[in-house]
Amino acid sequence: MYSAEFRRDAVALLTTSTLAEAAARTGASPSTLRRWASRSDLADRPRSGRPPIQETADRVVEALVATAGARISGRDYSTRALAEATGLSQSIVSRSVRALTVPVAEVAGASELILAASGFPLVIVGVRRNDAGGGGDRGESATIVPPRRIQRRIAGITAALRTAGVGRWAQRFDSEHRQVPTAELLALLDGDGDFLVFDPLGEVPDDLSDGAGARVRACAEFDDFVTVLKSRLGECQDIPGSLLDLLADRVRNGLEGVLWWESAPYEPQRSSITSDSMEISSWLPKETRSITEHLAIALREEIIDSGYEPGDRINPRLLSRRMQVPRASVDAALRRMVDDKLLDGSRGGARIPLITTVDVLDLYAARMAIGEVVLRSLALRPQRYLVPVQLALRQVEASAPTRSGIDVEDADLHFQQELARASGLRESARAFEALTLRLRLFISILQLDYSPASDRIVSDDRAMFRALSRADAKTAIEVWRGKVDNAVRHMAGLLGRRRFDQELWTQLTRSLG
Template structure:
């Protein structure tokens, strides 16, 4: 394809040379030269027909990846899954994803993300370097490099889809929701953190950069900023899922007013690893909760946040930092969880257990049996023992309208645990709690979403409470069996490949009828 400059030079040469001479000297055909002479404009003309497939694929893949959140690390967002979802070839999808991230060989470093803040016209990322030390010290990723590689793509896609690259074309006062001085204060308060800033309008004072001792790196060109951002993220030990969830939720708002710090999405409706989230998930009594129980609850959040998969090794240093408890306590708690079969310790360290269909059926059969004993006992007790259960039911009813799967799950398990406590059967309640710990782990690993079933959960819990209030154990148990049956079918179905084993499930629960 000839450039406009080439065409102009060839046409100008025709004024002093023959058509044959210009064709021989330039390599252009005589017919092209005649056509160019007849044109008033020698600039490139728009091409008609189908647009380049790769450009279209880039836009489609970018839109999907931008809203994936922490799920970007899962199988649903592999290049094969994206190709199947879009109808594009896997090679084309792979090229699109590669354009959003970095090569796997570039991943690895000792940085830790500490801050992400956005408000037109500034976008700020803060990172600190972890001190090396211990077997899991700094110097390498705390999670599998491929997971970081995918999460880089998720963040890059979110920034592009949110229109951050078009900030330079906005009017100066358009959509300015966060005062620039507030964003600059975050840099000033960052201590020794390194900051990467996208500043298309030149709002960062020159003295801030000059006095930062190379801590602040400012870019006005979005493409350059995006490459620097990929490099910074590639050098991180982990990219928390709470950040991806927050960005994916705010893509349509242009990331206005986003503020995220130290694995806690301040603007998110639900933070992933904060002390507040520990309180929200506290279905165990605070005064009797051990470090192991703390860890079991926090580990569920960590699995979702870092997208751990079956067989992955738990990083105790990372968990210690996020829980803000001593490393020795975390190590001891992980060993206890291995002993209790909550985690797999067969290959050294503590790993997420491999979950089979048989494991799911076994767990729910045990839960169904214990639940029936609990409900029979509770139906015989005075009404005053149902007060904590009623309060827990109100939490379930309050969580359902939010359509948050995590909130619905927490509230429902809390309600079930209050049923066990109120039964007056200490051993049954203790075993029920142990089974609940394992159930939480299963739910996290399989990434179950309870939001579509929220109405059914509320209906079942109300029906059980109403039956218990009447002392009607038979009806309460019927509702409980239906509730467990629905849950086990849903969970077993997510294991893929193998269908729900109806025969085995019937054999395990037949004697309970």
């Protein structure tokens, strides 16, 4: 059993020696030294019992199911597929999914969904019961839709509500943060049907919800609302995919401004990544990734698979095939990346750029500075702006068990970008995104493997999110600085081995403290 002091000395030795030299001098194996170097705290850890795996699995599965949309009914979101994607056992995933829905035996098909709307502080769901003599068409359609599809779609709706943080509305918001007028939502209760309302602040008038025969049932407690909602959805003959797509699209914004009618279903917009007319002329932050950011991600995979090295020319035809987008779109994106100095265009075409240790220090110093500004701003904003950040954090948590370096790095950078976008600082978010794209290329060129550091990445991201939830900018910035410092040492070490310029790095970042 190694002492905490021994571990600290061994990690310190890595700053002046190679991994092999440090292993020979300390007697610890190289894998053990790598594990110690990835830890933020080298003190003795308490020996605890079995970790709360199911609780963690529930959060991970909720995050994945919430953004599935109508695809929740397909094979890609079966319990087996979710288990493979998360690295969890199928039995654990199955328990998580069952908690989000109702048993197949409770799917009755006696009602139809007519309305879904939300905007702080209300969530409204309307159904209309089919009369016994209401027509053969409805009865026939009820037998066409498989009960298991309804069961899965109920899970999608429940997961969207939980992931968007609706259950915490009463604690996180007050009247000045409303985006949808309450009067407009209450007016929806005058339609034809029975309505279930999540009403944590008591906004629904008593004359609407009182009485045994009332058509409006209001629930002040979120768990009660979800229980009744799952039961009512289980009575529906179908749950339209357009509603699932709308919830998946809005979950990142806390389900603010959702309005779905049976007569005017939601029509999702075409994603910019599948459109023939891709917009790549702006670095402005977007809720979805830009084509250039997608290209940077795909480029990393292409570099790794094809063995690209600094100075090599990039083949746009291969990228077009990999990304399944038009060749003209890839050519335009590559030209944009050359214009912004992400790629080298000095010798014609787009080439992998050369990277020096000074480039690495420069990049990380800039990210550290902008990151501090972002965190200070975000700590001052209302809690609702943390919803997309929390979703990104759950993707980091879901990626860590897979032990895939590419997945962990991609999820972590996306989490950082969501911090910038949620800060409300447009120029800072724009600059941070440009630096993120450059960092993706650096990572791909150096072929860094982040899988050994996945636990530390999750720990740091959780710590930053917890601090921001408490409006504690100081702690969030301390975690951020440590996270960036570890990353720059790892990257610069691959470039220069023992030529990491400690003095330059200290000078670049000293004034940020």
